[in-house]
Amino acid sequence: MSETSTVLLTRASREHLDALERIETASFITDRISRRSFRRFIDQDIGDFQVLLSDGEVVGYYIVLYRQATQLARLYSLAVAPEHRRRGFGTKLLDAAENDADERHCLFMRLEVKTDNFVAQAMYHKAGYYDMEIRAEYYEDDSDALVLQKLLPSFELPEGSNGTQRLVPYRTQTTDFTCGPASLLMAMAYFDIPSNDAHYEELEIWREATTIFMTSGHGGCGPHGLARAALKRGMQVTLHVSVDGPLLLDSVRNNDKKQVMARIQEYDIASLKEAGVPIVVGDYTVSQLIADLNNGKLVVALISTYVFDESKAPHWVLICAADDNYVYINDPDQDTFPWQSAANRQYLPIPIATFRRAFGFGRRKQKAALVLEKSDNAPINQYNDA
Ligand SMILES: CC(C)(COP(=O)(O)OP(=O)(O)OC[C@H]1O[C@@H](n2cnc3c(N)ncnc32)[C@H](O)[C@@H]1OP(=O)(O)O)[C@@H](O)C(=O)NCCC(=O)NCCS
Structure with a gap:
């Protein structure tokens, strides 16, 4: 030329x-x-x-x-x-x-x-x-x-962030029932809350937050249990749920199992209330979500992956950012989008209309989202002062 x-x-x-x-x-x-x-x-x-x-x-x-x-x-x-x-x-x-x-x-x-x-x-x-x-x-x-x-779409750091804003680090969940803990660990890494052994802690958070039963196999994590785990690790949490009381019971047929799930969540709810964690019952809207993200918070949300892979499992993802067209998620599961590399699952763009369909789980589209920020009095390392 x-x-x-x-x-x-x-x-x-x-x-x-x-x-x-x-x-x-x-x-x-x-x-x-x-x-x-x-x-x-x-x-x-x-x-x-x-x-x-x-x-x-x-x-x-x-x-x-x-x-x-x-x-x-x-x-x-x-x-x-x-x-x-x-x-x-x-x-x-x-x-x-x-x-x-x-x-x-x-x-x-x-x-x-x-x-x-x-x-x-x-x-x-x-x-x-x-x-x-x-x-x-x-x-x-x-x-x-x-x-x-x-x-095609890629997340662009907002103007004026002059390169100081860090991307939320990515991690893949190591079991098929620890999407919630893996999402929390990504938030912890972003907020600089150290974890002695993230591999172990993924399982530890699951033990703290599991609903015990779920559709099949091991139960995943419930919103209230996850909120307690986040609080314990030095994050400030606001919990948004569409239902007052225990969630995710619809996916289980057996009455005894339902009772166990309800009992554990009721205890979690009582503990959160005692700790003064706001539990907001109602519809957590996409505009609220965008406002929270723009205020530097991160959101762990329960989605149904049905719109992506036609599987009906409840799934926790970490929402890192949003713009006019997309919300950007760190999806800890490598099976939701099997053709994507780990780099592509970090800040994966989901069109807002698609997200609206995916947000919520089950017949009654029960919604749950943990809005997280670093607490001012976050312990430097929870393991050291235990
Ligand atoms: C493929 C094609 C469009 C590339 O056009 P081009 O103008 O030569 O491409 P660029 O100069 O932008 O080169 C882009 C990259 O392609 C690769 N590339 C292009 N020609 C190459 C060659 N002869 N050998 C090895 N790599 C080559 C290189 O990675 C190159 O990057 P680099 O120059 O920094 O090393 C052209 O070769 C073409 O028209 N081929 C026939 C039609 C075709 O195959 N179309 C695509 C099928 S849908």
Whole structure:
């Protein structure tokens, strides 16, 4: 690229058809987009179709398609003319395609590429795409496709935080019943409350906060028990629950088990009251949640993962931040979004509308959220002064 060359992106139009056809023929051996198809994408204004011009010459293009009612964008095609490759144009096109999809509030960009197209794969991997699966005999010549995907929205530190704000550290729960304790441990790490042995403490918090029974297997943690565990570890807690009294009993059929669950939660409620912990009964709204987060608090919330993975288990996650479109959660469970890396489960963006559906558990959509902040008189280390 010469110093003076001008590079700009513009919407594809009929005047670009000759160049597009040339780039397509030079770039792909099978599954080429025909001139007719290019024209249809242009005339019917389908998806986002942009060409990159360098000194007025078309040097590449991309097409992103969207499906209604999914938050998935599909990079249908992207190519750079052979004589203009390795000058950053491919990356420029990919960045622009992702911006388009992000503006439409898509969560993911997905694409297929031939398994032997290592050049394109190198570009996508470098841009943060991860391999999802191989689709056998996907192309016209029966070759296989590698499906790649990237999570698009990323949490941006608010303006004015001048880099001093720290992200909430991430940890994966080590058992399938310790999502609550793992969420609390992340909050503790953020508030600089030390833990002698976080591995042990995850189980210790569970012993303090478990409802004993639940749908199947070991019981998870209840909101009141978790609030007590947070208080004990030097956090100031406000507990928001949609129901006065014990929660999560609906998921258990056996009456004896219900009674045990109720007894333990009633004791927890009495202890919280004695300690002066506010228990707010009512609907904890998304606007309250956003206000709390903006005031530097963290929120451990009970969600149903049904909207994500169709499993009906109650699940605790740590909500770290929110903006106009997303709440960002640290999800301690690596099974909720199995295709995500640990880095992607930190500040995982959940569209606000999706969060509204996920927040709450069971037929009666019982809600529970612990709003946490560091208490002024937090012990430096609870183990040292025990
Ligand atoms: C893939 C393609 C779009 C890359 O375009 P480009 O303008 O050369 O890409 P860039 O210059 O921005 O390079 C981006 C990265 O891709 C990788 N890459 C590009 N060409 C490469 C090559 N020949 N060998 C190894 N890696 C290569 C590198 O990681 C590069 O980053 P770097 O230059 O910092 O090392 C281009 O090769 C192309 O059009 N190929 C044919 C069509 C195609 O395969 N499309 C994708 C399928 S959907």
